[in-house]
Amino acid sequence: xxxxxxxxxxxxxxxxxxxxxxxxxxxxxxxxxxxxxxxxxxxxxxxxxxxxxxxxxxxxxxxxxxxxxxxxxxxxxxxxxxxxxxxxxxxxxxxxxxxxxxxxxxxxxxxxxxxxxxxxxxxxxxxxxxxxxxxxxxxxxxxxxxxxxxxxxxxxxxxxxxxxxxxxxxxxxxxxxxxxxxxxxxxxxxxxxxxxxxxxxxxxxxxxxxxxxxxxxxxxxxxxxxxxxxxxxxxxxxxxxxxxxxxxxxxxxxxxxxxxxxxxxxxxxxxxxxxxxxxxxxxxxxxxxxxxxxxxxxxxxxxxxxxxxxxxxxxxxxxxxxxxxxxxxxxxxxxxxxxxxxxxxxxxxxxxxxxxxxxxxxxxxxxxxxxxxxxxxxxxxxxxxxxxxxxxxxxxxxxxxxxxxxxxxxxxxxxxxxxxxxxxxxxxxxxxxxxxxxxxxxxxxxxxxxxxxxxxxxxxxxxxxxxxxxxxxxxx
Amino acid sequence: xxxxxxxxxxxxxxxxxxxxxxxxxxxxxxxxxxxxxxxxxxxxxxxxxxxxxxxxxxxxxxxxxxxxxxxxxxxxxxxxxxxxxxxxxxxxxxxxxxxxxxxxxxxxxxxxxxxxxxxxxxxxxxxxxxxxxxxxxxxxxxxxxxxxxxxxxxxxxxxxxxxxxxxxxxxxxxxxxxxxxxxxxxxxxxxxxxxxxxxxxxxxxxxxxxxxxxxxxxxxxxxxxxxxxxxxxxxxxxxxxxxxxxxxxxxxxxxxxxxxxxxxxxxxxxxxxxxxxxxxxxxxxxxxxxxxxxxxxxxxxxxxxxxxxxxxxxxxxxxxxxxxxxxxxxxxxxxxxxxxxxxxxxxxxxxxxxxxxxxxxxxxxxxxxxxxxxxxxxxxxxxxxxxxxxxxxxxxxxxxxxxxxxxxxxxxxxxxxxxxxxxxxxxxxxxxxxxxxxxxxxxxxxxxxxxxxxxxxxxxxxxxxxxxxxxxxxxx
Numbered sequence: 001x002x003x004x005x006x007x008x009x010x011x012x013x014x015x016x017x018x019x020x021x022x023x024x025x026x027x028x029x030x031x032x033x034x035x036x037x038x039x040x041x042x043x044x045x046x047x048x049x050x051x052x053x054x055x056x057x058x059x060x061x062x063x064x065x066x067x068x069x070x071x072x073x074x075x076x077x078x079x080x081x082x083x084x085x086x087x088x089x090x091x092x093x094x095x096x097x098x099x100x101x102x103x104x105x106x107x108x109x110x111x112x113x114x115x116x117x118x119x120x121x122x123x124x125x126x127x128x129x130x131x132x133x134x135x136x137x138x139x140x141x142x143x144x145x146x147x148x149x150x151x152x153x154x155x156x157x158x159x160x161x162x163x164x165x166x167x168x169x170x171x172x173x174x175x176x177x178x179x180x181x182x183x184x185x186x187x188x189x190x191x192x193x194x195x196x197x198x199x200x201x202x203x204x205x206x207x208x209x210x211x212x213x214x215x216x217x218x219x220x221x222x223x224x225x226x227x228x229x230x231x232x233x234x235x236x237x238x239x240x241x242x243x244x245x246x247x248x249x250x251x252x253x254x255x256x257x258x259x260x261x262x263x264x265x266x267x268x269x270x271x272x273x274x275x276x277x278x279x280x281x282x283x284x285x286x287x288x289x290x291x292x293x294x295x296x297x298x299x300x301x302x303x304x305x306x307x308x309x310x311x312x313x314x315x316x317x318x319x320x321x322x323x324x325x326x327x328x329x330x331x332x333x334x335x336x337x338x339x340x341x342x343x344x345x346x347x348x349x350x351x352x353x354x355x356x357x358x359x360x361x362x363x364x365x366x367x368x369x370x371x372x373x374x375x376x377x378x379x380x381x382x383x384x385x386x387x388x389x390x391x392x393x394x395x396x397x398x399x400x401x402x403x404x405x406x407x408x409x410x411x412x413x414x415x416x417x418x419x420x421x422x423x424x425x426x427x428x429x430x431x432x433x434x435x436x437x438x439x440x441x442x443x444x445x446x447x448x449x450x451x452x453x454x455x456x457x458x459x460x461x462x463x464x465x466x467x468x469x470x471x472x473x474x475x476x
Numbered sequence: 477x478x479x480x481x482x483x484x485x486x487x488x489x490x491x492x493x494x495x496x497x498x499x500x501x502x503x504x505x506x507x508x509x510x511x512x513x514x515x516x517x518x519x520x521x522x523x524x525x526x527x528x529x530x531x532x533x534x535x536x537x538x539x540x541x542x543x544x545x546x547x548x549x550x551x552x553x554x555x556x557x558x559x560x561x562x563x564x565x566x567x568x569x570x571x572x573x574x575x576x577x578x579x580x581x582x583x584x585x586x587x588x589x590x591x592x593x594x595x596x597x598x599x600x601x602x603x604x605x606x607x608x609x610x611x612x613x614x615x616x617x618x619x620x621x622x623x624x625x626x627x628x629x630x631x632x633x634x635x636x637x638x639x640x641x642x643x644x645x646x647x648x649x650x651x652x653x654x655x656x657x658x659x660x661x662x663x664x665x666x667x668x669x670x671x672x673x674x675x676x677x678x679x680x681x682x683x684x685x686x687x688x689x690x691x692x693x694x695x696x697x698x699x700x701x702x703x704x705x706x707x708x709x710x711x712x713x714x715x716x717x718x719x720x721x722x723x724x725x726x727x728x729x730x731x732x733x734x735x736x737x738x739x740x741x742x743x744x745x746x747x748x749x750x751x752x753x754x755x756x757x758x759x760x761x762x763x764x765x766x767x768x769x770x771x772x773x774x775x776x777x778x779x780x781x782x783x784x785x786x787x788x789x790x791x792x793x794x795x796x797x798x799x800x801x802x803x804x805x806x807x808x809x810x811x812x813x814x815x816x817x818x819x820x821x822x823x824x825x826x827x828x829x830x831x832x833x834x835x836x837x838x839x840x841x842x843x844x845x846x847x848x849x850x851x852x853x854x855x856x857x858x859x860x861x862x863x864x865x866x867x868x869x870x871x872x873x874x875x876x877x878x879x880x881x882x883x884x885x886x887x888x889x890x891x892x893x894x895x896x897x898x899x900x901x902x903x904x905x906x907x908x909x910x911x912x913x914x915x916x917x918x919x920x921x922x923x924x925x926x927x928x929x930x931x932x933x934x935x936x937x938x939x940x941x942x943x944x945x946x947x948x949x950x951x952x
Contacts, residue, residue, distance in 0.1 A: 105715060105824040152663075161663070164640075177911040184822040184887035185853060187628075187637070189896045189907065190935060191919045195671030216721035239581060245692035245761070284764075285721070285771060291763030346660040348581035377661060411660035420665045431665065435653040439923065443667045446918035459666060
């Protein structure tokens with residue numbers, strides 16, 4: 001089965017049963033990429049782990065042999081953060097998929113990293129509790145990956161992203177040490193390793209257990225949909241709602257192209273003549289929802305909404321959300337290829353950025369649909385293109401870089417929830433100064449002195465930064 | 477004026493005007509401690525800084541001469557985190573006290589580190605915004621110190637502690653590099669330096685600018701007071717309220733001794749026959765507050781409250797809160813001396829911990845009053861003693877250690893909002909393993925390789941940990 005001549009594979013087989021060590025070019029092929037398949041690499045070997053003790057043993061092996069170690073869960077990541085390293089071991093935590101305990105008094109669940117996001121809410125439902133962060137991939141993505149990317153979701157405006165919903169975790173370092181960060185209480189003395197691990201993309205250690213905060217299920221949720229004559233008016237309404245003191249459970253925006261694509265795809269009943277729509281969930285106690293509704297509806301009207309509708313019932317609400325959730329495949333039908341990017345801007349700058357995206361797209365003769373977490377200022381421009389056209393991919397890459405770098409210019413960032421991975425490693429050189437990058441590398445070295453954990457992702461080298469900055473200067 | 481023979485003082489005087497360099501044993505005396513005066517030390521020199529450029533210059537001087545650098549703001553800290561180092565420079569950021577800008581659209585304020593906490597809310601009030609974290613010292617403490625200690629407050633249950641209300645900061649490292657962490661958007665790629673700096677007690681760098689999140693002022697606040705026949709019943713009511721899906725703006729608890737002391741001190745109208753009371757603020761839109769009230773009142777009744785009162789008007793609400801806020805000086809009147817400690821436990825373990833505190837106190841023949849942020853599980857036991865009694869201080873220290881270490885035992889931590897400083901450096905050895913302490917030291921070394929920044933605070937050496945653990949073992 002295994003290429004017994006590879007000493008790393010042989011050593012792995014002494015740690016794990018043979019059926020959980022995968023090697024050989026064809027057998028490792030299913031693991032060559034995550035959900036951004038433009039980046040591919042076949043690992044030297046795949047290790048399917050079932051326990052923290054196995055993770056410790058694999059980490060020690062990698063340290064001893066100085067072999068790169070990339071860890072992943074379900075592989076649903078969108079920035080190639082889980083792309084394997086050709087010379088290294090790919091450690092897969094998916095088999096660690098047990099919910100260890102649910103404590104309804106503490107309102108927490110202790111879970112292994114391979115537990116699928118949605119499983120937690122399903123298991124907690126009997127206690128009227130749920131796990132709030134809900135990335136689009138929540139039926140497949142696992143909590144270990146959610147921590148690695150600090151995943152967001154539609155309901156993170158009100159309830160926070162992953163880091164705000166995790167109270168503790170266990171982390172195996174490349175030395176095989178097991179560290180506990182956080183615990184049952186959010187407040188912890190010492191340096192905040194818990195926050196440090198969130199979004200670190202497997203570069204500081206391997207998460208082997210996560211304690212998540214559970215939230216009481218709201219007793220009522222009502223949905224509003226508002227149509228706007230301009231993208232700017234819809235964007236300004238987003239700020240106005242939050243400014244009025246209401247934090248909706250969800251506050252999403254779709255522009256005309258996204259509306260058109262979705263309406264053709266699954267007929268959610270969106271207004272084809274609107275330049276943009278907002279989809280808004282308000283949740284809480286019934287009276288609280290009524291109170292929020294009484295604030296939000298006039299704000300929408302004052303912001304220039306041409307129509308504001310309340311979902312009549314659960315079925316209509318479901319249909320309206322179905323449209324939003326189908327937006328990516330729907331746009332996919334309008335175009336041979338598409339590429340979704342992820343940036344965040346201050347909420348009150350959304351209008352400026354959407355207008356800039358239009359200008360940039362025209363420059364490269366490309367079309368962009370926008371469907372995104374407006375309340376968080378987390379944009380997801382979907383660039384439509386035909387990969388068979390000459391230089392199409394090149395134009396898409398330039399447009400994506402222009403958009404992300406404009407996000408930085410208005411005080412935003414190059415990612416909201418998809419992470420940096422390999423995809424946006426260049427833009428780190430724009431977002432951060434050399435002193436800041438050097439500091440990130442020093443923090444990485446504090447946990448991973450030989451830089452064996454997910455090398456080449458998230459934090460570029462200083463040389464890489466300088467090269468990219470020179471390249472952009474010569475472009476521009 | 478200055479002892480010109482000290483080359484450090486001379487070098488400082490080349491950086492700062494002479495009136496902002498303080499040296500000489502008597503002249504530095506006012507700076508010898510923070511608000512935990514049991515720890516005192518006179519610094520070699522005090523530097524009053526007015527700009528980031530001055531901070532950079534002082535940091536470089538300390539690095540060059542390998543001199544310890546302790547930074548502080550208003551000096552209101554309660555764990556000796558700002559106690560000077562005898563051989564080093566004490567850098568005081570209080571003169572950096574300007575609010576640089578308030579952006580009502582972004583709902584943020586950019587401020588210098590010496591700005592007093594309450595000033596921010598005062599300046600933002602015209603925009604109907606406020607800065608939510610409200611430590612008891614908010615009329616005096618400054619935002620730089622709030623970041624250093626990750627300060628909490630009565631209203632942090634609903635609105636979060638400092639780290640959840642800061643979106644960005646500027647940090648000067650001991651090398652004199654200026655780093656930006658965070659920004660106008662909360663989501664940031666790379667490692668979370670913003671979170672890392674919170675609670676780091678000046679050990680990673682000196683904060684020179686803070687961008688804080690502002691919150692819309694709630695349009696209504698109503699207050700409830702509930703009397704309970706047992707401490708346990710009151711504690712259980714705290715969990716039950718949150719479990720019912722309501723997050724009060726404030727949820728505070730006082731036990732019989734605290735009630736008695738306060739009632740004698742300022743007559744807020746508390747029930748002298750209650751074993752414990754809860755003080756609850758509910759805020760938001762008027763309908764939302766009514767909805768929360770309709771949930772909370774029955775929960776209190778079901779939890780065994782013997783009486784639940786609503787504050788009739790603003791004056792009564794103010795009086796009820798005045799009692800809570802006077803609790804420390806009030807307890808001070810009942811006893812020649814008192815010592816307030818700070819620990820956090822999971823909310824549903826409050827009852828167990830309060831009962832344990834009673835048992836421990838009896839062991840050392842001491843009395844303890846309890847008045848605390850119950851919603852956060854953040855306890856503030858006030859140990860009453862007479863410093864003139866033989867071995868009183870020794871008994872107090874042992875009782876404090878027993879309480880803090882019991883907090884750890886039930887899944888809590890040794891601090892909620894006062895920090896570790898020097899006061900609780902021993903307990904770090906109980907809260908964390910050697911591997912975890914070693915990791916903290918590695919993170920410190922990543923930013924402060926010569927360990928010049930606030931040495932000896934927050935993170936103990938491994939030798940210190942081992943000594944303390946042996947000492948506790950021999951204590952029995």
